[in-house]
Every structure is written in structure tokens, then in C-alpha cells.
Amino acid sequence: MPTRILAIDDSPTIRGLVSRALKAAGFEVYTASDGVEGLGVLADADPDLIITDVNMPRMDGFGLIEGVRGSLEYATVPILVLTTESGSDLKARARRAGATGWIVKPFEDAQLVAIIDKVLGR
């Protein structure tokens, strides 16, 4: 069974780029355009891992993490934050919010897959 990944970003371009890289690596990819939609499709996507943007309308990445961590079923699903900041401040916030790790945009496809593999222990 392929590993399922839920990718959440309000930018269709980034969603497209992430999906493309992940599909090429053999993942099954689901997408959502913001935190609210992400939580909404959570059960359907039933992800093994979540990748989320930070700045999004309606509900941002931190809100999403909080929501996922607060759920019973997905409380420990790895969540990677997709961010353009490389500053320690944002990473600290991501960590505090309960993110598993982060991916700094722009990313190379191989790098993205490597980080996912690491977190999933593949």
C-alpha cells in the first residue's frame, strides 16, 4: 500500500509542485488549500504524513497542526511545515505548535523526499 501524504498550501503552484515531486516518488498525494479544508479532508486522506504551508487564509498551518494533534486518530501523524523562512524563530514556533519538522522553500524534489523518508523511517 503506498504511503499517503496530505499536502496543504493555499498556492496552487506550490501544491502542484509538491504533488508532482511526491507522486514521482511513489506517494499517494491528497491536497487541500488551507487549514480548514485540510482538517476537513483529514479522514478521507487518512494520511501517513502531512505537509503544510504556514501562511494561509482561514486557518494557518499552526491552527492545522493544533487541530490534527488534538484529534484522536492523527495525533502522532508526522507533520512537516513548508516555510520560506529559514529563521530560527519560525522553526521554534513550528516546534512548539507540534510540528514534526520543516522543509524550507524552495526545495529540491530529492531533498523533499529525503526529509519525508527520514521522518517516516523509510
Next chain:
Amino acid sequence: MSDMDEYLEMFFVECDELLEAVATGLRQMDEGTYEMETVHAVFRAVHSIKGGAAAFGLTDLVSFAHKFETALDLLRSSALDLSPQAMAVFHRSSDCLADLVAAARISDTRENALREELLIELEALIGEEDETEADVDFVPLSLDLGDFGGSPVGDRYVISLMAEADLYRSGNDPAALIRALEKLGEVRVTLDAGNVPVLSEWSADTPTLRWQIELETEALLSEVEAVFEFVEDRCRLSIATIDQTTEDPDPDLRDSQDPEPQDSDMAEPAITEGTPPAQTSPAPSAAAPRPEGRAEAPGAKAAEATTTATIRVNLDRVDKLMNMIGELVIKEAMLTQVIQTAGLSEEPEVVGALEGLRQLAGDIQESVMAIRAQPLKQVFQRMHRIVREAADATGKQVRLVTVGEQTEVDKTMIERLIDPLTHMIRNSVDHGLEDSVRRHRSGKPQEGAITLSAAHKSGRVQIEVSDDGGGIDRARVRSIAEDKGLVVPGASLTPGEIDSLLFLPGFSSKDEVSALSGRGVGLDVVRREITALGGRVTIASTEGKGTTFTISLPLTLAVLEGMLIQLDDQTLVLPITAVQETLRPDHATLHHIGATGRALLNRGELIPIIDLGCTFGLRPAPGDAHNGVLIVVETDNHKRAAFQVDAIHDQRQVVIKSLEENYGRVSGVSAATILGDGKIALIIDPEEIITSSTSDHGRDRMAIAANG
């Protein structure tokens, strides 16, 4: 790589929307009626542009968006006051961002002077606060590097890992970490479960399991450390390089838990041994610190996301559909004709079926037109920038008011309206509005107003550009026109005719070159562009009150509601929008003026009769008006005339086929169409016919008060 190109194109399309969001947000901020969410939205849009640009390596765009975003972020956190100066910088930055996106789109890598200038201005806003860019994230853990003099390659590492509860809570997994280490080299793992208490004393928050991992690898220390990048502060970790000869030291003695946490705001004192603060709450989220200030109630802004399901379709496909529907309309007309010839047109069933077909064809056509229709908003929004730039260049204060942005017109028209509107707006700022001294003298507010409005009017779209300036200086316009030989000196001209001189080719004078309008383009170009769209531009001006340009456009470029008329053996089409009434003349209404001039008294006005047969060269002299039918037409310019034709056939929709594309331009004819019998009929351009014929006949048109 074409598939990347596709994403790049997708990015640019997205940028258009994002740039619009930025511009709209900034305008709301201008008006002072904004909420914090507006600032957030502008920030997010700039941020998204940056993120996408970074993915495609558009460095100029990234670095500029970053500065812009940083300044907006300060605004968000109230570290920056929204002064008018700051607002001006934001507006210009928004414009510059649009420029940079446009430049990136055509791979234009030239330096952008505005960008350099704004980077400095943005930096001034930001102050020195920023630029802690230097990534302080991964400071290596303090380590016993042992024989550092030796090569770090081909070493043996001893790693001790004791996971905090937070490690599991954040979705990390020691097993995954160990597997990641396995990729680096040979791994031997020992689990120390000695600290695991009896179940009754077990607490999820106290770490008990400890792994000791020996790793033999060629990897550098930094690569080993990278495995623990996400968990370094979520576990007790030590990594030691082992001199092959030294015996295994107790790693606990060198617990390298970072003595100086880099993230000083990491309040969680998870390092403490012994009993951590009792967190018995089973819900992990309750234990997770709330991200401060960002906990916006989900759904609170749900209204913002208008979730209309949309798909993007290549315009070519819609065009093709439109063409096919045009053909359908023609085929339907042909079918009607065939049925008529066969003498079946009286059969109720045939009539019913035909009517049904006609209705369906009409509905389909309307639906396709709706697909192609787009709100004028995207054009109108651009004009804010044009006004801003024009105001800057002329030193005037100008406010642009837009009305009816949601009015929809054909997509092709939207694109082709940008240039003429830009020119008209510039013209209004430059020539329409007075300078502040003169405005003050005439008791007007310092700030000039330009209103751009759109509305649907009787099957057409009407767009107006009006200013509250001084109106057209007719004496000056006349003298310029006379100097340039556009009119005979002393010719008697109505005010409206003088105003219309502005549209004449060659009127735009190089000697009044200003920073703006003096770009060698006159209003004649505007008129030509609008005419090419099947539209008209007219001008109206009141001294001291201002000037209004009115553009009237058809809803679509593809079909036209027309009146089929007979001239000799020819069938022609007259656009129904121009037709006011049709009549057979009698002696009371027909007047002869001079030798050849004839006029019709209609609604208290004498209007010239134009025999279209003569106009199109079908007969040498005007036929007897009593034998024909007169069609009273009025153009958007409010010019009226009575067209004399032999007969009127029918009123119907015709599909416009460009004559210029397929043949060439014919004066008095705007396009052609294919009739039901397969013949080609020319579509008449009433405006052109009236204009050329009234100037031929001199001023035989006279308005007199009826019953005077």
C-alpha cells in the same frame, strides 16, 4: 523541461490573482476602512508570490517580495505605523511587484531601477530590525570531538538518545531516527530499559527508554547531526566520536543537551531530570503550547473564501465553441429558408420544431457568451496604478472612483480595452484636470476626481471616463485644429463638433508634450481601437464642470442583432441598435433642401435623408424617397439620419465575419455575415455613413424647432 514550464505558467496566473489581492487590500487600507485581516491578506499574497518565485529561482522577485513582506509583517505586528508615507511606499511596491512578475514572465532580467529605489525605501521603513537573516538554526551540539586533529571521516560514533514525551507528540519516532542512521552506515543498537517503572508509576511525560547506538560510518559529523535536526530539543541526545582505541565512555557523563538553548523562547523546561511538571491531561493538544496570537477562530473568516468551483479552460476551446455556435445559427437560418422553399413553413409541427431549435441555439449562444464574459474589474483595477503614476508625473492630486466593476464584457474585449482606457485616464489626469492653483481658484477641492464607470445599457456595455476638471477649452482646441489644417479657419462648428476634433488623427500636438500624454499617441488611436471592437467613443464637456468620454461596446464580438434590408438586388444588414424607427415618407414630412438635399422632419428635427443605394454606388442619383422605406437611425454620437432603402425584410441575429480579415476594409461597412441562403451580406456601419455623407453635403443638416 516542459512540465516545469507548465507550473511556471500556473504560477504567473496565480500571481495575477495575488497581485490583485495586494492592490485591493492596499486600497482598503487607504480608505481606512480595513481590518487587521486585510493586512494579513496582503501579507499572505506577497508571501505566496515569494514562495512560488523561490521555487522557480526568480531571485529578483524573491528578494523584493521578501523586503515587502517584512515591512508588511511589521505592520501586522503593529511595530510599524501606517503613515501616508508608508502607504505610498506600499502602493509603489505593489506596482513594482507587478512589474517584476511581468518581467519574470518574459524572462526579462534587466535591472529595474524602481526595484532598487524601493528596496531602500522599504529598508528605511523596516529599520535595522530585520537582517537577522543569518540562519542561526543549526548550531552544532557541543561535543567531545576527541582527536579532532584526525580525519573525521571513517569514524565511529556513539549516540545516546532518550526521547522526551514531546518527541512522540510531535510525530517523531525513535525507530525512524534509527533507520535514518542505518542509511549512513553500520548500526548497533542497545536499548536500556532499566529505568522503566512499574506500570502504576508510569507517566507518559517522563522519558524512560534510552537507546545507545553505535554507528560506524564514513559520514561526517554534520550528517549524523542532521538526522536529529527535528528532535534536538525534544530528547536528551549526545553524539560522541570515538577514538577507535578508547573504550566506550559513558555518554551520560557528556550529556550534550545544549547548555545554551538557541531558542531562548523555548519555555518548556524539558531538560530537568526527575519529575517534570505533571501533565496528566491525556489530550496532547492541551499540553502543546498554543501558538500565540495566531489562534484565529477557524471559520471566523470563512466568508473570505468564496468557494465557487472553477476550472481553467484554454480560451481557444471557448473560441472554437463560439465559432461553432455561429455556424449553428447560420445553419438554422438556412434550414428555415429550405423549409420555406419547400412550402412547409405553415405546418404547425414544423413551425414548433423550428422555433424550439431557434430558442435552443439562442440559449447555447448566450451560455457561451457568459463563459467568455468577465467582469471589467480586472481592467478597472489596473487603472488605479495608472492614475497614481499619472498623478505623480503631473504633481496633481487625483482620486479614482470606480463604479460598476462587476459589469461583464467579452474576455477579448477586456484585454483590448486596457490600452485605450489607460490612454484616456492619462489624458484625463493630464489635460482634463486643472492644476491645484486653478482648482483652488474655482473653489474645487484640491484633489481631482476621475470616475470610471461601467454599465449595461440596451444590449451594449457603456464605459465612461469622466473628470471634474475645467472642461474642454474649445477656443484652444479650435485654434490648434486650425493651425494644423484640420478645419477651415472660421468654419461654423457646434461645441460638440469642436470637442470631436480631439479624436482627429494629427490633433495630438507634439508641442504640448508633457511627461504623460505626450507619448505620440492621440485620442485618434483610442477611437480606432474602440471602433475595432465594434464600439464608439464620444465626448461631452461642460465648461468648468469637466469632461466625460463615453465608450459604447457590443456585448460580444461574434453576433449582432440586425435588420435585413434590400437595396437593388443586394441584401445588407443594419445593426438594430442604431435603428430608431422605420416609416414611409409622405409629403408633409419630406423636405427638399437646395438642389439635391432632402430632409425628413422627424420628432421636431430635420434630419438628412441618405439613399444607401447611392452611398454604395448601386444607383447614380438618389431614388424617389416615396418609393422606398426610410429607417431613422441614431448613432452613439447622437447623430441622426434617415436611411433610404428599397425594402425591409426581417430582423435577426447574424454571425459577424470580419471583412478586414478575409477581404479588406470597406468604408461604410463594419463586417459581413452569411445568410440563410448562403449568400454574403455586408453589415452597415451607420456612423461612418452619416459622418461621410454629412461632410459631403456640407451642413445641410439643420435642427429647427418644429411648429416654430
